Amino acid sequence: MAIKKLALSALVVNRANDRHGELENETAAIAWLFKARETHMRSLTKDIVEQGEIYEYPLVSPDKSKFIVFDGNRRVTCLKLLDDPRRAPTTELQAFFRDQKALWKGAFPTEIQCQVEADRDRIDEILFRRHTGSQSGVGQSTWDDRMKANFVTRTGKGGGPQIADEIEKRLSEASLLPTRRKIPRSTLNRLLSSEPFRHRVGVSMKGGRFQFIQDEAKSLTALARIAKDMAERDLVLGDIWDIDGKQGYLDKLELEGVLPKKTVTVTTAEPTKSAEKPAKVKPSAKATPTLRTTLIPQKDFDLSWPGRLQRHHRIWEELQFHLDLRTHPNAISVLMRVLIELALENYIKEAKVTAHENDKLATRLEKAGLHLQAAGRIDAKKIEVLKKFKQGEKLVSADTLNKYVHSTNFAPSPEHLMSIWDSLADVIVEMLKV
Incomplete structure (x- = not known):
């Protein structure tokens, strides 16, 4: 000191x-x-x-x-x-x-x-x-x-198991640990401090339990490369101090083909024995379905939030946790449009998508969608949704969003708002991940 x-x-x-x-x-x-x-x-x-x-x-x-x-x-x-x-x-x-x-x-x-x-x-x-x-x-x-x-x-610090300890154990079992120097555990904990970053290397610590969620061999290869970079001081704590630093390093590994592909998901569930019949469960008369009360479902979307997305993050939290669909449909409709536009501009800027300032929202959204499709991040069905987004007569359209903001006679309903969000959610999330 x-x-x-x-x-x-x-x-x-x-x-x-x-x-x-x-x-x-x-x-x-x-x-x-x-x-x-x-x-x-x-x-x-x-x-x-x-x-x-x-x-x-x-x-x-x-x-x-x-x-x-x-x-x-x-x-x-x-x-x-x-x-x-x-x-x-x-x-x-x-x-x-x-x-x-x-x-x-x-x-x-x-x-x-x-x-x-x-x-x-x-x-x-x-x-x-x-x-x-x-x-x-x-x-x-x-x-x-x-x-x-x-x-x-x-930081990756918490009361449960440390991700660095679990990774070191797996690398040791696979004889992939660096031989010259030890892995700086604090740096490894920092890099993989939350689930979005762990998922990119094919692992998870959900519920405090380590598991591979992609091809194990490919994940181990990626983890071995990370361990080598850290042990040889090619990657130090200051390089990954914030979210942009972590994303930048993982993006570099992805470009090099080091990270596992997202196409393979490995399940760790035990197979059910065919001889065993599932126990019958008597439905409760008091059981009621869970109603969705917010525009964005309250689940994990695997997002990290760098400082440049601070406003995006605040709007997201309002739409996911604070604004009730039945009570605040007008506020939600406007904020949803703002979030879509901010997410779109973020992707155009960060992914360097060619788009003109005079392009309308629907045109810019389609260009971003085609760029996402070329990168293998969304499928053809999502592109069809974005193409229909240009058509004014459709519920899920730029015209509908404009009416939510400007029309005195067009009142948004919770059902319509959820329909629009659910149609565009995958694209919005991907645009926020760059």
């Missing part, structure tokens, strides 16, 4: 703070802190001004010429906005920080003492042990369940 005095301007508020998951940049991270914790942020700012200092060193890690803040983002944000109130996300907050800056006694600090840790695995261990209490916003805020989940998703 090293305690160093660093320039405030050299500190970067963490865009991948576990409080919120990955966001686009430092500005978005600062805005989130005030949107989610404005009262706490104001209290902390007043406390810092009254005391003329901060009592705990921010935990930072070097990143080129800057230092990313891993603990103390709220304190650093308050100091940064006191130093330059124009960076506050609203005019009201800008006035608040100007007023607080005027109360500062003596010279305002341009440097602060920080705990500098280059080992990011050590940083995660420190974070894991620190977050216990909020003290009305002046102390550290306790992580809620979602923040804890963000931490586990990012």
Whole structure:
């Protein structure tokens, strides 16, 4: 551990703070802190001004010429906005920080003492042990369940079996372990920290149980390559610190033909003996079917969410968990259209699809669909749906989406909304995966 005095301007508020998951940049991270914790942020700012200092060193890690803040983002944000109130996300907050800056006694600090840790695995261990209490916003805020989940998703740390241990065991049994150096387990846990990344190499840890979900031999070959890259330091923790880094590395392996194809699925279920008859189950008179209450079914779509898709992610969560189809059909219809357009633009940009700005939504969607089909990610049936999407008389059409937004006489129904979503869902998900 090293305690160093660093320039405030050299500190970067963490865009991948576990409080919120990955966001686009430092500005978005600062805005989130005030949107989610404005009262706490104001209290902390007043406390810092009254005391003329901060009592705990921010935990930072070097990143080129800057230092990313891993603990103390709220304190650093308050100091940064006191130093330059124009960076506050609203005019009201800008006035608040100007007023607080005027109360500062003596010279305002341009440097602060920080705990500098280059080992990011050590940083995660420190974070894991620190977050216990909020003290009305002046102390550290306790992580809620979602923040804890963000931490586990990012790092692979949790109470159950570690994916790195399971992989090392399988590679050892297959005599595929690197011989010169050990696999850095923290790096392997980080790369395969969530199911979407594990699925790309053909494995799963669903329910805390390791299993191969694609061809085992091909998956082992891919895992051996990953282990070799990590053991030989061709892939280090900093390369895969965020979602884009993980996706970029796995995309590279996919282009090289290292990853298993998705066409083969291996089941681990035990075969049923023909001699045994299934037990008869008497239906309950009280049994009722499960009704779908949200536009997006509440199941795992195997999506990861890089910072550049922060708004896509928020809209997705509103449509999957928060907005009831019977209560909010108008809001859902508009948000569904927004999500479709944002997902489409994401795919056109990231996959470099040739499309003109003047093309209508249906035309751009069809071009993206043909690109997805050429990449083997959707089938001909989905292309037919996208072609019919151009036809105004169809329920699942661009014309219907336009009417949801602009027509005063066209009221969306839950059944129609679900029909549109179910027809386009596979395409939307694929467009969000790049």
